[in-house]
Amino acid sequence: MKPIVLITRKVPEIARALLQEAFELIEWMEEEEPAPRSFLEKWIGEVDGLYCLLTDKIDESLIARSNRLKVISTMAVGFNHIDVAAASKRGILVTHTPEVLTETTADLAFALILATARRLVEASVFLREGQWKTWSPMLMTGQEVYGATLGIIGMGRIGEAVARRASGFDMKILYHNRNQKPEAEMRLGMAYAGLEELLQASDFVVVLAPYTQETADMIRKEQLQLMKPSAILINVARGGIVNETDLYDALQKGTIWAAGLDVFDTEPVPLDHPLLTLTNVVTLPHIGSASIQTRMQMALIAAQNLMKGLAGERPNFVVNPTAWSDVNTGQGKE
């Protein structure tokens, strides 16, 4: 009998075909609507594998309902929507899709740097609203990108890809991580900085750290106050790392100059959110990795992770390797 897999959304056909061949599928077939909690609760106890997205909250209480689940495969690199500790406790592997989305997400981070600095969205609206009367010396003037100082918080895979792009713009690059990366410093010509120093010195601050207990609310009023009034904050990582109330105040009062946001505390961001009233904010609907090629690849890798894990092979991208060794030594199951 084939293993049973629960899929929480209509996924690209290229991945679905693979899954259908290997597994018996239980599917939520909507493309635009996440599976309701009741659907997940109904089926989680019946399946060997779960193929999920970042819109699914795979928390302890859901995981506790599973009794034969072996692999949770998410079609994302960030896995803060999954209670990894609860999965590990039960010897359930958690897998994700890093690497394949690195360059695409870095492109979007850089697009936000350019869009905010040069006021692209605001200028386009200005034109379409018929406000463009003449060329004038200071019309829609923004901030210089070329030669500016870029501070990256979270110098991992995507952080490095943004730094590579920045060197083409002759930017001075600072980064902040918990661990210093001497080899990457040499390779990318960048310097390590404490968080305070980075915030004070940077013209652009790009957040690319994962959402964790440590990074939750990492950028709030006191951090924003350290930034230059001409500085721009870009968040392509996760909502919740930047405090949105404090960010709104900082943008409205001119504490900082602009912000570019691909992610929000609540997604979709409510249309009456105060940040959406500001012209110096560029807002996007969490499309960091959204190129056709990359999303296809992510869907495929998430399928392959599941196929390997359920075949007893180690998947390529395991979030909780200790659960893998526990499974293989017969430990970790409750």
Ligand code: NAP
């Ligand atoms: P990664 O390679 O794991 O890099 C994350 C970096 O953050 C690491 O270098 C890590 O270094 C650093 N970090 C972790 N905790 C930190 C802390 N408390 N303070 C400062 N730095 C910290 O991950 P990635 O592939 O680059 O992805 C980064 C994040 O981007 C993902 O977790 C995901 O949430 C987000 N993302 C968003 C989109 C989108 O669509 N908007 C797409 C892809 C990814 P240390 O361990 O040394 O601190």
